Amino acid sequence: MDRVSRYTPPLEDLRFLLGQVLDVSRLFNYDAYAHADQDLAEAVLTGAARYASEALAPLNAIGDEQGSRLENGRVRTPQGFPAVYRALADGGWIGLDMPAEHGGQALPLVLQAAYAEMINGACVSFGMLPLMQRAAARLLIAHAGEELAAAFAPRLVAGDWGATICISEPQAGSDVGRISTRAAQDAKGVWRVTGSKIFITYGDQDFTPQILHLLLARTPDAPPGTRGLSLFVVPARVLDANGEPGAANGVSVARVEHKMGLKASPTCVMDFDNALAYPVGAAGAGMRCMFTMVNTMRLEVAMQGVAIAGAATARAMEYAAERCQGGPSGQPAVPLTSHADVVRMLFEMRALTEGFRALTLQAAYCLDVARAADDEKARAEALALAEWLLPVCKAGGSEAGFRVANLAVQIFGGHGYVCDSGVEQYVRDARVMAIYEGANGIQALDLVTRKLGADAALRYRLFAAAVGKDLAAAAADNPLAAALKDALADLESASDWMLEQLRAAPRNAEAGATAYLQLAGLVGVGWMWLRMSAAAGTQLADAKRATARFYGEHLLSETGSLLRRIQAGSATLDSLTPGELCRYPG
Ligand SMILES: Cc1cc2nc3c(=O)[nH]c(=O)nc-3n(C[C@H](O)[C@H](O)[C@H](O)COP(=O)(O)OP(=O)(O)OC[C@H]3O[C@@H](n4cnc5c(N)ncnc54)[C@H](O)[C@@H]3O)c2cc1C
Numbered sequence: 001m002d003r004v005s006r007y008t009p010p011l012e013d014l015r016f017l018l019g020q021v022l023d024v025s026r027l028f029n030y031d032a033y034a035h036a037d038q039d040l041a042e043a044v045l046t047g048a049a050r051y052a053s054e055a056l057a058p059l060n061a062i063g064d065e066q067g068s069r070l071e072n073g074r075v076r077t078p079q080g081f082p083a084v085y086r087a088l089a090d091g092g093w094i095g096l097d098m099p100a101e102h103g104g105q106a107l108p109l110v111l112q113a114a115y116a117e118m119i120n121g122a123c124v125s126f127g128m129l130p131l132m133q134r135a136a137a138r139l140l141i142a143h144a145g146e147e148l149a150a151a152f153a154p155r156l157v158a159g160d161w162g163a164t165i166c167i168s169e170p171q172a173g174s175d176v177g178r179i180s181t182r183a184a185q186d187a188k189g190v191w192r193v194t195g196s197k198i199f200i201t202y203g204d205q206d207f208t209p210q211i212l213h214l215l216l217a218r219t220p221d222a223p224p225g226t227r228g229l230s231l232f233v234v235p236a237r238v239l240d241a242n243g244e245p246g247a248a249n250g251v252s253v254a255r256v257e258h259k260m261g262l263k264a265s266p267t268c269v270m271d272f273d274n275a276l277a278y279p280v281g282a283a284g285a286g287m288r289c290m291f292t293m294v295n296t297m298r299l300e301v302a303m304q305g306v307a308i309a310g311a312a313t314a315r316a317m318e319y320a321a322e323r324c325q326g327g328p329s330g331q332p333a334v335p336l337t338s339h340a341d342v343v344r345m346l347f348e349m350r351a352l353t354e355g356f357r358a359l360t361l362q363a364a365y366c367l368d369v370a371r372a373a374d375d376e377k378a379r380a381e382a383l384a385l386a387e388w389l390l391p392v393c394k395a396g397g398s399e400a401g402f403r404v405a406n407l408a409v410q411i412f413g414g415h416g417y418v419c420d421s422g423v424e425q426y427v428r429d430a431r432v433m434a435i436y437e438g439a440n441g442i443q444a445l446d447l448v449t450r451k452l453g454a455d456a457a458l459r460y461r462l463f464a465a466a467v468g469k470d471l472a473a474a475a476a477d478n479p480l481a482a483a484l485k486d487a488l489a490d491l492e493s494a495s496d497w498m499l500e501q502l503r504a505a506p507r508n509a510e511a512g513a514t515a516y517l518q519l520a521g522l523v524g525v526g527w528m529w530l531r532m533s534a535a536a537g538t539q540l541a542d543a544k545r546a547t548a549r550f551y552g553e554h555l556l557s558e559t560g561s562l563l564r565r566i567q568a569g570s571a572t573l574d575s576l577t578p579g580e581l582c583r584y585p586g
Helices: 011-021 024-029 038-056 058-066 081-090 109-143 146-157 286-322 340-372 376-412 424-434 440-452 455-473 481-504 506-511 513-535 541-567
Strands: 069-071 074-076 162-166 182-185 191-201 211-218 229-235 237-239 245-248 251-256 267-280
Touching: 011 024, 011 038, 011 109, 011 340, 011 513, 024 038, 024 109, 024 340, 038 058, 038 081, 038 109, 058 081, 058 109, 058 424, 069 251, 074 251, 081 109, 109 146, 109 162, 109 191, 109 211, 109 229, 109 267, 109 286, 109 340, 162 191, 162 286, 191 211, 191 229, 211 267, 211 286, 229 237, 229 286, 286 340, 286 376, 286 424, 340 376, 340 513, 340 541, 376 424, 376 440, 376 455, 376 513, 440 455, 440 481, 440 506, 440 513, 455 481, 455 513, 481 506, 481 513, 481 541, 506 513, 513 541
Parallel strands: 162 211
Antiparallel strands: 069 074, 182 191, 182 211, 191 267, 211 229, 229 267, 237 245, 251 267
């Protein structure tokens, strides 16, 4: 195999963001993180960078070529994956931010997010499993009874057992309320689950002897819609008297999907046939409980997008400096970096990658403050700001991943389109991030209806105030400040308009939701560029300031057209009937 499969971790930028921009050392003053310090944070960064670049990255192309496959009813992952997984679990990486009492290291989420970028940048289809183990453990700790959480969470945190999230069914995609998988108690009062789930990531694998399926099902006489859904843990194997995996539990893999990207990550159709299950949380509270897992995963999907963007940017920078084309005839060809249009693409890649990296780390930092701050008001405000940022980061990070990967292929030209370069894989792997964990259109509706439209727009107000505060403190000659001020004014107008439409004409709000989310993302990333350009100290300074200027001139200027698009409402969209719209003129 001749494909390039390597990864350069963005260590310098992560150190800059964690140290100078976010100053995460402030977190170590809280009791919850008092056991951590700068040295430990540095050890996490360098250890994760080594593991990602040396152990994991070489498997990225192998995983893409071989894929995971079904053999005699069991999933086989690509060559080398089980061994590299063992190294991850043995190194204690899965539980970086998990509570110590469940076997984790109780480190801040913002450090875990930095680690997650490197794992996913090296091989995103591998990173899916440890993500679900953490997210499932977090769910169990939050919502399962003490006994169940104590029995299951430490096994996930240690990486001894795998986990899945089982929501999707053929008729229940974005519309989760249509789930029809059933859960009922048998004559002995034991809960049993029957039904099929589709698209289940790592529904089976050959890393661990047990897999816990976190599954939404409908109980007898439950009302229709999401209010009728309850949450269950369904182990792949029934536990024996010692709590170890024993006999099979009516859980089987019907199919492993062939798909566009993430080929090493098995996407399974799962059948549950009278499988023993443990209820988690109250009956009918399944969706609410599941959101603990979903929100954990959404933050990391944002990081997956950043990770792909970072990996693609590193490869494109290297290539553009080496590849020579053009220049005066009779003279040696000049590097691609001599051409303004290539420079524009490289700037755009940096602006999006470093911007969404900063914004996603900011969201993680807010969640740390929300968890650990002594002051109740500080905790509540940090949580509200994180809730605002989450859909913006999930949708914006995933779209940045795809857009930046696509730009990398453009910079590689035809050499990027062929597989040997390894960059076309980034495009294929990134594509799904805008679809899973709540498609981006659903994130936009979430931002408009549940984040902007709830609690008197408190979450938006906190965000706008944070941006405004940094704008007020910005140096007069900061080249980004004027553009960000205008962009924030556009977001303010859009927010007022949206709030009015939510009251008077909700269809207009729905029609403009994606443009609104993009506008919020542009302002959020602009906020980060303002802070990065202000904090840039030594060797990063010129590149950071120039990229901030580029961001203001080339990307932030889009907020005006987004505002106009939002305010166009739904009139044109509703001007054709669905029949007229979908009648192909063939
Ligand atoms: C590789 C992969 C891995 C996955 N892993 C898992 C997993 O581990 N567990 C799991 O449960 N699921 C998983 N999924 C499923 C994934 O979460 C769903 O694909 C996703 O929720 C969208 O559902 P759908 O595909 O049925 O699309 P649909 O719901 O049919 O949506 C299609 C399009 O219509 C839009 N749309 C739908 N409803 C609305 C609405 N009300 N308003 C506006 N727009 C709307 C969507 O935004 C989307 O663009 C995975 C999917 C893939 C491809």
